[in-house]
Amino acid sequence: MDKAKVASEADLTRIREIVAEYSQEKWALIPLVQGIQNEFGYIPPESIPIIARALGLFPSQVQGVISFYAQLYTEPRGKKVVRVCRGTACHVRGGKTILKLARQYLGVEEGETTPDLEYTLETVACIGVCALAPNIVVGDRVYGHMNPKKAEQLLKKSGG
């Protein structure tokens, strides 16, 4: 699956505007990349040399920082992130099956985004509501007591 999205000229113009606010401020790398991610939902790879030049850094330094933080993304993300809990309580109550169904219904593997950019599939460690296990989170909402039927209702209609 080709997930790469090439930034348009308009995107690059907007990236340059955001970068200009922090020009020559090495300390500003994190707020700057966060600002770009807030705008685009991810950090377009094309923005990395622009950021590096503006802050007086090497592109590899910018890339290194982005790679270090799990919350920073260089690939487009889905409008909704589906997170299947892989904590122990969820796992023993069928979380593995729920993950398998989520993969099947969305047509993507863990860490991937659907080609229409609607969904990104992830797993998470315990989200703290083990009493409802197995759990799945879609966007900000937790769906507890998951079973194959509920997973189908939740994900199949929207998946590939």
Ligand code: FES
């Ligand atoms: S293990 Fe899934 S919520 Fe705790």
